[in-house]
Amino acid sequence: MKRTEARELAFKTIYSRFFNHSEEDILENASLNDLDFTTKILGFFAEHYAEINEKISSNLKGFTLERLNKIDLAILILAVIELDYVKNPKEVVINEAVELAKKYSTEKSPKFINGFLAGLVK
Secondary structure: OOHHHHHHHHHHHHHHHOOOOOOHHHHOOOOHHHHHHHHHHHHHHHHHHHHHHHHHHHHOOOOOHHHOOHHHHHHHHHHHHHHHHHOOOHHHHHHHHHHHHHHHOOOOHHHHHHHHHHHHHO
């Protein structure tokens, strides 16, 4: 399975945690390669959650974390993890985050996600 699909799996798992849903349903159909990447992402999520939220919160303009669409927040969390902890190339991270927003979020979300992350990596 491709890294994009593994990233999507990580996003879905992060999102499900906002609602205390079981991640077992999401993870049960994943391949071992997917699980390696997803597990790495989720480990950083658990270990650095407060730092990640603070980074996102301090860079929001006109919003608070509480006002953000939960899907957009999950995408931003995933992107910050990939940028700061996994050290994936910023162009790839931003592109993948925008694609997730196009697939799962609102019509305005891709532009918001792109602008937020572009400002973050400057």
